[in-house]
Amino acid sequence: MYRFTRNPMYLGFLHMLAGLALFLGNLFSALLPVLFAAYLNQFQI
Numbered sequence: 001m002y003r004f005t006r007n008p009m010y011l012g013f014l015h016m017l018a019g020l021a022l023f024l025g026n027l028f029s030a031l032l033p034v035l036f037a038a039y040l041n042q043f044q045i
Contacts, residue, residue, distance in 0.1 A: 014036060
């Protein structure tokens with residue numbers, strides 16, 4: 001797992017948000033994974 005990402009927990013959260021966005025099917029929930037990834041790159045990683 002660490003060969004693909006340094007923080008697999010963040011990648012798991014991103015996949016959960018993307019799955020939730022697909023399940024809900026609205027525009028706001030489709031923006032959540034993008035905002036989450038941008039936040040992580042700016043403030044966490």
